Amino acid sequence: MAAAAPVTTFATAGGATLSPDHYVDVAYEEKLRLWDEVKADPRFPDYLYGCYECGICVAACPSAKFYNFSPRKIAQAAAREDVELIFEQMNDDVWNCSQCFSCNRCPRQNSPGGLITILREVAVNNGLASSKAALEGYTRIVYKIMTTGTQVSPDMLQADAFPDWGPGVMEVSDNLELWRKALPPETLHTTSMSWQVDDKTLTELYLIWHYTGVMDLIAEVDEGLHMIILDVMEETLEEAGFEI
Amino acid sequence: MSDRIVVIGGGPAGLEAAAMAGRLGAPVLIVEKRSHLGGAPIAESYAALTHGLQSAEELMGKMMAAATDLDRVEVRTESEVVAMSGTGGNFTVTISSNGSEETVDAGAIVLATGFQHFDPGRETQQYGYYEFPDVITIQDAEGMLKEETFVTPSTGKPPERVAFIQCVGSRDRQIGNEYCSKVCCGISSKQAIEVRQQVPDARVFIFYIDMRMYGYWENEIYWPAQEQHRVNYVKGIVTEVLAKNGRLIIRGEDTTMGRPMEVPMDVVVLAVGMEPSPGTRHMADILGIATNKYGFVETVHDVLDTVTTAVAGVYVCGSATGPADLDDTISSAGSAGAKAVAYLRSGAEVPA
The missing domain is CATH 3.50.50.60 (FAD/NAD(P)-binding domain)
Structure with missing residues (x-):
């Protein structure tokens, strides 16, 4: 039998009559601190006006078709300032969003996807274990994009990283070079790269990532990855005459 | 034939009906059970009125003045209608005030006894x-x-x-x-x-x-x-x-x-x-007008005439006919006051 749904508390410190099922070991004050950080984001007022729970965002949401995920509940929890539920969502729900912003068709002009952007950033900036786990599968993508400046490359098609790509991915990744040879020659039959990015562009990308705090985000999620990327970056930047 | 209009109830509906009929030239007598005019907004100490958020006391004060500033409008507070006889154009209405009764003639009656x-x-x-x-x-x-x-x-x-x-x-x-x-x-x-x-x-x-x-x-x-x-x-x-x-x-x-x-x-x-007030239920009996299963007064048409009752010369307005906000009430009350005057002038109902 499925576990009973957690009882809504619209929590305040000491005010709840029944505890929610999840994250009882995290202090209310910590959850409140993270929520205050979300609210303090300058984008927040433009992403949430009020919600009358019409569900148009869920109807438009591709993730909601496949996961137990509801952008409506994200907007509702934020509107109600349900600190306990928001913390649960910040850990479990926000990573099911593909950030396509189909939910922006909201008649109240809310942006549940925008709220999720902020929730994710707060989760990562505060080193929530769930954010590390959620992003683990993306290590290779992050590495690839941030070192070469190119998109997903064929050799990233690996079943262990992307179980949701289905059972066929195993067969493809096991014989990747052979499969690539079946494609038109314009692809150069490469497996480790999509295309070559020139050094000037790469230098600009590195500088943007450095100065906008993207590197700090990476460090928070995966220290090892951060070191590897930094090595590559520093070399390129040094050659281009930049010192960071 | 009497040219007087008796308005039963001195709340927002009664005040608007009285002001309308009075401005159209008819002598009006407002009969109010409470010691004051203004109805539920005053009796229940409403703060701001819903929609507009203006002071209930201030707006009711304006409505009272609009009715009672007219020489043709008379008011009997702490008074109740206890009997009615006659037919449209020639009603006799018995009013009880502090234990003494008086009868007045009326050509038309507007019921504005509201809700509870x-x-x-x-x-x-x-x-x-x-x-x-x-x-x-x-x-x-x-x-x-x-x-x-x-x-x-x-x-x-x-x-x-x-x-x-x-x-x-x-x-x-x-x-x-x-x-x-x-x-x-x-x-x-x-x-x-x-x-x-x-x-x-x-x-x-x-x-x-x-x-x-x-x-x-x-x-x-x-x-x-x-x-x-x-x-x-x-x-x-x-x-x-x-x-x-x-x-x-x-x-x-x-x-x-x-x-x-x-x-x-x-x-x-x-x-x-909202439910019909005891006054609405009681007056419906005295005036012989039909009520629906909830006790609200029925009018001759759901859509085209929301104030005329099946008894010639008797009109109803405001929340005596069903749940109503103040905008609805003012609109129906003005209509009831005007139709009562039109009835007296022409001797016939205004067609729906």
């Missing part, structure tokens, strides 16, 4: 209204809001958490009131805004079945309540109110989140609906 708030103890002790001092009704809340002293009644302190429960005594087959009382969503939202203004640290929740914020109530009340005043709307009706450790607990389902809820509250406000 549903009594939450009428069928069952719903939500513990008579058990817990901190469970109050919207009219109780109006009094506190008017004095700007919105507190938890049992402690006298400002509340931290306030819940409104919608549809109390409305939309309920078991109670016998299947209709929507039309105004309570707006009033609760208005009060929620006032609570947030007067007690800025309070969290305010509205538990509802459907929010019926028609027309401009949506953008003037509902959206600002959510967006500027951070009132929380939760779809799901509370099933019971309990007390635990000296605090109220409300139990229900948070339907859109799909889970049961138990939430502590300091004050629970019951959005009680």
